[in-house]
Amino acid sequence: xxxxxxxxxxxxxxxxxxxxxxxxxxxxxxxxxxxxxxxxxxxxxxxxxxxxxxxxxxxxxxxxxxxxxxxxxxxxxxx
Numbered sequence: 001x002x003x004x005x006x007x008x009x010x011x012x013x014x015x016x017x018x019x020x021x022x023x024x025x026x027x028x029x030x031x032x033x034x035x036x037x038x039x040x041x042x043x044x045x046x047x048x049x050x051x052x053x054x055x056x057x058x059x060x061x062x063x064x065x066x067x068x069x070x071x072x073x074x075x076x077x078x079x
Contacts, residue, residue, distance in 0.1 A: 003058065005029070005036030008044075017045055026051045036060070
């Protein structure tokens with residue numbers, strides 16, 4: 001298997017990513033003939049993961065820990 005893909009980072013003016021933005025990102029990946037995407041530095045939106053599943057795109061999710069404290073990891077909402 002050869003992986004062709006990109007790194008993805010959410011760039012938005014709001015703390016909430018709209019569904020249409022996620023659909024757009026997957027459409028861009030498909031236009032590039034990508035079958036792989038690396039999610040940068042944080043857990044990816046479940047809706048994005050579901051879209052990637054539908055379109056056969058493998059997602060590499062980063063491990064939590066980049067600039068996070070023990071308090072963050074103890075927070076059930078954060079995790």
